[in-house]
Amino acid sequence: MPKHLAPSAKRVSKTEKLRSLRERRVKEEPEAEKRRLPLLDALERARYLPIVLPALLLIAAAFLPLEGWMRPAVYAVPFLLAYAPIVLASVNGIRERRFLSNEQLTVAAGVLLFACGLYTESVLLAILFAASKLLEEYLLADSQKAMDKVLGMLPDKALVMGEDGPELRDPREVVPGDILFIPAGERIPVDGVITEGITTIDTAAVSGQRSPWAVNEGYRVYSGCMNLTSDIKIRATKPFDQSAAGSICRIAQEAADFNSEQENQARRFNSFYVLGVVALAVVTGLVLPLFKGNWLSHLCRAAALLIAARPAAEAFSIPLAYRKGLALSAKNGVFSKGEDCFESMARSDTVVFDKTGTITEGRFSVTDVVPNQMSEHKLLVIAAAAESFSRHPVAQAIREAAGEIDKRVLQVIKVKETPGKGVCAFVGERQVYVGNAEFLQEHGIRCPVPKRMGTAAHVSLDGMYCGHILMTDKVRRRAFDALEGLRVNGVDKLVLLTGDVLSAARPLASKLNFDMLRAELKPEDKAKAVDYLMQNKGDRSCVAFVGDGENDGKIMSLADVGIAMGVLGSDAALAAADVLIMDRDIMKVPRTVALSRLIYQVSLQNMVGGSGFSLVLVLFGLLGVFSPLVVEILSFVLAATVLLNTLRIRSDGR
Ligand code: ADP
Ligand code: MG
Numbered sequence: 001m002p003k004h005l006a007p008s009a010k011r012v013s014k015t016e017k018l019r020s021l022r023e024r025r026v027k028e029e030p031e032a033e034k035r036r037l038p039l040l041d042a043l044e045r046a047r048y049l050p051i052v053l054p055a056l057l058l059i060a061a062a063f064l065p066l067e068g069w070m071r072p073a074v075y076a077v078p079f080l081l082a083y084a085p086i087v088l089a090s091v092n093g094i095r096e097r098r099f100l101s102n103e104q105l106t107v108a109a110g111v112l113l114f115a116c117g118l119y120t121e122s123v124l125l126a127i128l129f130a131a132s133k134l135l136e137e138y139l140l141a142d143s144q145k146a147m148d149k150v151l152g153m154l155p156d157k158a159l160v161m162g163e164d165g166p167e168l169r170d171p172r173e174v175v176p177g178d179i180l181f182i183p184a185g186e187r188i189p190v191d192g193v194i195t196e197g198i199t200t201i202d203t204a205a206v207s208g209q210r211s212p213w214a215v216n217e218g219y220r221v222y223s224g225c226m227n228l229t230s231d232i233k234i235r236a237t238k239p240f241d242q243s244a245a246g247s248i249c250r251i252a253q254e255a256a257d258f259n260s261e262q263e264n265q266a267r268r269f270n271s272f273y274v275l276g277v278v279a280l281a282v283v284t285g286l287v288l289p290l291f292k293g294n295w296l297s298h299l300c301r302a303a304a305l306l307i308a309a310r311p312a313a314e315a316f317s318i319p320l321a322y323r324k325g326l327a328l329s330a331k332n333g334v335f336s337k338g339e340d341c342f343e344s345m346a347r348s349d350t351v352v353f354d355k356t357g358t359i360t361e362g363r364f365s366v367t368d369v370v371p372n373q374m375s376e377h378k379l380l381v382i383a384a385a386a387e388s389f390s391r392h393p394v395a396q397a398i399r400e401a402a403g404e405i406d407k408r409v410l411q412v413i414k415v416k417e418t419p420g421k422g423v424c425a426f427v428g429e430r431q432v433y434v435g436n437a438e439f440l441q442e443h444g445i446r447c448p449v450p451k452r453m454g455t456a457a458h459v460s461l462d463g464m465y466c467g468h469i470l471m472t473d474k475v476r477r478r479a480f481d482a483l484e485g486l487r488v489n490g491v492d493k494l495v496l497l498t499g500d501v502l503s504a505a506r507p508l509a510s511k512l513n514f515d516m517l518r519a520e521l522k523p524e525d526k527a528k529a530v531d532y533l534m535q536n537k538g539d540r541s542c543v544a545f546v547g548d549g550e551n552d553g554k555i556m557s558l559a560d561v562g563i564a565m566g567v568l569g570s571d572a573a574l575a576a577a578d579v580l581i582m583d584r585d586i587m588k589v590p591r592t593v594a595l596s597r598l599i600y601q602v603s604l605q606n607m608v609g610g611s612g613f614s615l616v617l618v619l620f621g622l623l624g625v626f627s628p629l630v631v632e633i634l635s636f637v638l639a640a641t642v643l644l645n646t647l648r649i650r651s652d653g654r
Helices: 009-035 038-045 049-063 070-095 102-115 119-152 244-255 261-292 295-309 317-331 339-346 355-359 376-386 393-402 437-442 479-488 502-511 523-535 553-558 571-576 588-623 628-648
Strands: 158-162 165-169 179-182 192-196 199-202 212-215 232-236 334-336 348-354 360-371 412-418 422-427 430-435 455-461 464-475 493-497 516-518 542-547 561-565 579-581
Touching: 049 070, 049 119, 070 102, 070 119, 102 119, 102 261, 102 295, 119 244, 119 317, 119 628, 244 317, 244 334, 261 295, 261 317, 261 339, 261 588, 295 588, 295 628, 317 334, 317 339, 317 588, 317 628, 334 339, 339 348, 339 542, 339 561, 339 588, 348 355, 348 523, 348 588, 355 360, 355 493, 355 502, 355 542, 360 376, 360 393, 376 393, 376 412, 376 422, 376 430, 376 455, 376 464, 393 455, 393 464, 430 437, 437 455, 464 502, 479 493, 479 588, 493 502, 493 523, 502 516, 516 523, 523 542, 523 553, 542 553, 553 561, 553 571, 561 571, 561 588, 579 588, 588 628
Parallel strands: 348 493, 348 542, 493 516, 542 561, 561 579
Antiparallel strands: 158 165, 158 179, 179 232, 192 232, 199 212, 334 579, 360 464, 412 422, 422 430, 430 455, 455 464
């Protein structure tokens, strides 16, 4: 089903899939231990031996004057040595119901070649196969190492305050409410609130960028961050698994379980392709000689076909490219929930931005107070009291402008916030509305149009309009560059959505060259707008949404890929988005898109180039133009090229 027809299916299915994967892994683990073959383990430890030993023996045998039965007898030694690990892997494959794998095809071709008396070719085939496997493993391990390095920077110990001072514990044993001691120079193990001390912390480990940040008592701090200057105590507010670092670890480890569509397609294509060529090989090797005779030459051609049919590395290099992307972006503080996210980003030609907090800093400052039959101060104080509990940037600006308010005089009860509109609260006995004009009008209060520009928060007291507060928000530094960066990377439609008034949004949209602006939207209108874009996009293209993840979770799940900025400390964003940018660096959006495009390109090149080249080998092998030796050398070169092509993937996506 196309995704826009099943708006919420994506998140649900992903979460469910994750749960089942986790359960299966837990179940499988003890068995996996038992299933391990000691011989395979030993061979794994001596990984170069199946390459080096047979190669040496092959060279030695070439110099020996071997006659008659001595030849197969002597060559059998390197043959057995070289094929032992491949046979074991093939048998394992059969046990796991994987048929026609590369290993199985190699063994079949090798046995055929040996039977035809092509001893050197047979042994060489196994050696080259092992060499390309080793190269693949090396490259995969390299990405894994990069990822481990990121995760290695995350905390591994916690000092919990006990009766006789701090006790060393595993961060996973910390429970919310525990008081932790964090010496200067140590990492914060779980999310919490500072209860004692003043210090500077650095989020580099999680955000990929050094950003020292002064904090004191009452501040929230996040696991994974480094405590730089002095000792502090914090009260844990979350267990490790739900803290920033724990969540990152989990997301990073599970991302590889979500294959890209590209990979699934390649696998499907490969399985048909291999089946076809194997059928061709059977006809060539077993059926044709029945009519034409000449068994030896036909069997040789069949072996060449089997060698050429091996899906080579083209299927493997796809996860390799994506795995590398995961590691590289994690290093920059960008975490993806699946390999498929890169694919969606690479194919995005429409990028939708939320305004407040994404394109702008989300830090309003009050520029004008326009009261109606009361003092400016009173208007501010009433509004600030009603906004006491809101986390909206508008509310924060009003509270800041009002300064300290006497909570005893202005007691706030019964607060109700309507996302994208405003709040309704009882301040003492009196009903206060603070919000945009539409919100107040819905409650029967007429609002004048403000004479000056800016975002207006209108205020009413017991149904009487009592003025508005005007404020402006700063555009994020480098927002312009970020949008240009997206255009350079093939995005041709940039859309700005906002709940703010048109008069505040329009100058911004034209300054930043947005192609489309929709203002005065309620959150559900924003969802409709994204849904509309999803319905009207091209077949192969995707729509990305960039927001702060606070109240746009629904929109995130509607778009092909939801990107949240400033995720550190926001549970909502962590749950809702597909791609998590830990800090608020807007340049990371175009950089991640560039990286995704590079990954996609490299995989496509490998897939198309790899299967095209393999097809040529099949044809030439079939016609007998290439001997099995030439086919096996060329197919090794193909595998190596495809694998080495992934080295082009760098973090800046260039
Ligand atoms: P954006 O689409 O720019 O991210 P929101 O959807 O968060 O903005 O909010 C849309 C508009 O609703 C704001 O510009 C503001 O006028 C109003 N609004 C939302 N929440 C509040 C609040 N707590 N107090 C006052 N006004 C609010
Ligand atoms: Mg918003």
